[in-house]
Amino acid sequence: MKIDVEKLRAEIPATEEYAYLNHAVVSPLPRRVSEAVARFVADRGLEPRFYTRWQELEDMFRQAAARLIHAEPEEITFVHSTAEGLNAVAQSLPLAAGDNVVLCDVEYPANVYPWMNLASKGVETRIIPHREGGLSIEDLEEAVDDHTRVVTVSSVEFLTGFHNDLARIGTLCRERGIYFAVDAIQSLGMIPMDVRAYGIDFLAAGGYKWLMGPLGTGLLYVRQELIEQLRPVYVGASSVVGGKGFLDYDLTFQPDATRFKLGTINKAGMAGLLVATEFLMAVGIEAIEARTRHLTDVLIADLQRRGYEIASCLRPERRSAIVSFVVPDPQTACATLHEQGVIVAPREGYIRVAPHFYNTEAEVLRVGDVLGDAR
Ligand SMILES: Cc1ncc(COP(=O)(O)O)c(C=O)c1O
Numbered sequence: 001m002k003i004d005v006e007k008l009r010a011e012i013p014a015t016e017e018y019a020y021l022n023h024a025v026v027s028p029l030p031r032r033v034s035e036a037v038a039r040f041v042a043d044r045g046l047e048p049r050f051y052t053r054w055q056e057l058e059d060m061f062r063q064a065a066a067r068l069i070h071a072e073p074e075e076i077t078f079v080h081s082t083a084e085g086l087n088a089v090a091q092s093l094p095l096a097a098g099d100n101v102v103l104c105d106v107e108y109p110a111n112v113y114p115w116m117n118l119a120s121k122g123v124e125t126r127i128i129p130h131r132e133g134g135l136s137i138e139d140l141e142e143a144v145d146d147h148t149r150v151v152t153v154s155s156v157e158f159l160t161g162f163h164n165d166l167a168r169i170g171t172l173c174r175e176r177g178i179y180f181a182v183d184a185i186q187s188l189g190m191i192p193m194d195v196r197a198y199g200i201d202f203l204a205a206g207g208y209k210w211l212m213g214p215l216g217t218g219l220l221y222v223r224q225e226l227i228e229q230l231r232p233v234y235v236g237a238s239s240v241v242g243g244k245g246f247l248d249y250d251l252t253f254q255p256d257a258t259r260f261k262l263g264t265i266n267k268a269g270m271a272g273l274l275v276a277t278e279f280l281m282a283v284g285i286e287a288i289e290a291r292t293r294h295l296t297d298v299l300i301a302d303l304q305r306r307g308y309e310i311a312s313c314l315r316p317e318r319r320s321a322i323v324s325f326v327v328p329d330p331q332t333a334c335a336t337l338h339e340q341g342v343i344v345a346p347r348e349g350y351i352r353v354a355p356h357f358y359n360t361e362a363e364v365l366r367v368g369d370v371l372g373d374a375r
Helices: 003-008 031-044 050-069 082-093 114-122 137-143 165-174 267-283 285-305 330-339 361-371
Strands: 076-077 101-105 124-126 146-155 179-183 202-206 218-222 323-326 345-346 350-353
Touching: 003 350, 003 361, 050 076, 050 124, 050 202, 050 218, 050 267, 076 082, 082 114, 082 202, 082 218, 101 114, 101 137, 114 124, 137 165, 146 165, 165 179, 267 285, 285 323, 285 361, 330 345, 330 350, 350 361
Parallel strands: 101 124, 101 146, 146 179, 179 202
Antiparallel strands: 076 218, 202 218, 323 350, 345 350
């Protein structure tokens, strides 16, 4: 599927103002997404059928999210952030003193603290050094032992854009009976995801980066076969099957992923994320991956020609739409770029550039135009 860039740019008002290359932080909202949110807010449903309509909206969201990651709708629930989803999993897994969780030292904090917070239960978090900006399978094999219960990783690392080898990590986890958790916020909407093929047990992702949804939205996937093993720590009216009436209390958890839903969720945001997810799937996630690969090819070639060191791994199978490169003073360089309408982010000594499918070659080349050659 070929992407009609000109037509799709008209959907994204930010293109009129900026060369926006910062999707690893937050996406501008496509017109149809902000319209869907506004529609929901205006029409909050102050009529008798509101509950049915809210339920239909949630069903549609779960179906769309399931299609995006090759799961079943019952395995999906809405969350407000990646950290909310990962905490729900970490706190509800049957882990005990002496167990350990393995992750690497370039994970974003949302996928670190939920696991470190299990120290109070005697669960150890083993943080192993990254290689080339991501998790090395060889190092992982060395680090896991008979007490390893969870391996957790970002599908794409936030700092380097390293695209972790989920299939191999999933195989290792399956062979050793280890739970496999994934923070997918930096890849959903940019690279195809298949939780079945990769053997992923749990996946959480906010919706406001590559998925182009509103802030305060996201999804949690829990593999159906594991749901009964997970006992939520927080519960509310939505977490349980409940009795016939509101006062007929019955703490029987929902048999699906909605056992992690507490109460009323950000439905306006969910309406937006639904439209965003459908929009990106209509553009085609494989086409988006190919398009962003082309744009980052152009970017990398230009930066290298100008003498910059690329910090991201350049092996094709480990690349993503995130490219980080080295400058002496990233804060000042980013401020200069911002003044010129080129939006990128400073991250830990690098400039991180993150173009999406609707960006153009001319836009990615503006990074080098503004900065000039490396000295
Ligand atoms: C890998 C990764 N995980 C999670 C997040 C954000 O987490 P949350 O949705 O909990 O704010 C980011 C944001 O930069 C990220 O890069």
